[in-house]
Amino acid sequence: MTQQTKEQPPINHAPSSTFAKEISQEPGGEGIMQCIQCGMCTASCMVASKTERYRPRKLIQKILLGKRKEVLSSDLPWLCMTCRLCEERCQEDVDLSEIFTAVREIAAREGYIPPVFQNTINKVLEDGWLLNDAYTDFEEDERDDLGLDTDLGWNNEFVKKVKKRYFSGGAAK
Ligand code: SF4
Ligand code: SF4
Incomplete structure (x- = not known):
């Protein structure tokens, strides 16, 4: 009997912080739980190649760790130029530019605009x-x-x- 292969559904990790959960509930932020912190996004990012301050993987990590105020009050999420190069290369289909847009939405609502x-x-x-x-x-x-x-x-x-x-x-x- 031949064994049938089933298509694997995408892995969604459990929210590791209430902030990550909050972002995942914003339009565009849904994919954050799929990040496995491989770092391909940072390696692909043109902004990251220009300044050591900007590291998209690290920014995602801070959200996952729940550093809400630090992320919302930072200008870093605003540095993403939404080129989506990182998304082309992310093996886990994380939409980073959408996630950072979701972060900016919340930040703007709470008065954190650079x-x-x-x-x-x-x-x-x-x-x-x-x-x-x-x-x-x-x-x-x-x-x-x-x-x-x-x-x-x-x-x-x-x-x-x-x-x-x-x-x-x-x-x-
Ligand atoms: S490339 Fe994707 S999975 Fe890897 S760290 Fe970046 S967002 Fe996470
Ligand atoms: S979409 Fe944003 S984080 Fe991704 S490569 Fe472009 S500038 Fe960097």
């Missing part, structure tokens, strides 16, 4: 421009020469929509 990102948000809410200073006389002249509208007052409308959509709970119209 100043550089908070400043960016403030800038967009203030005038609709990420790089307001980039709109110089030169560009205004260029727009004029091209017959484009030089009055960028539309930004005010954009700002109103962003505020309404994200800060007043209403749909942007």
Whole structure:
């Protein structure tokens, strides 16, 4: 009699901390329990190749160990540029970029936003421009020469929509 081979379901390890469980319940954070701490993600990560501060495996480990405040108040989860190279190579199908997005969601809800990102948000809410200073006389002249509208007052409308959509709970119209 020939023996039939069954497809093995993915191994989900038991949550090792309440923080890991919390992350696993966030959209995108589900896969964290599959991590076996092999380190392939760190070896693949371009950000990690540029700075020793950033180690995705270690960040996952801290979540698994329950270092909630340390992770949420750190700027490290915000350094992931969501390139997903690590995910291509992870043998356990852990979606690291999704997990770090889940971490950032919780961090933002609890007021832990690194100043550089908070400043960016403030800038967009203030005038609709990420790089307001980039709109110089030169560009205004260029727009004029091209017959484009030089009055960028539309930004005010954009700002109103962003505020309404994200800060007043209403749909942007
Ligand atoms: S490559 Fe995958 S399994 Fe290995 S440490 Fe990174 S997330 Fe965990
Ligand atoms: S998705 Fe994030 S953690 Fe993964 S390789 Fe890219 S930058 Fe590194």
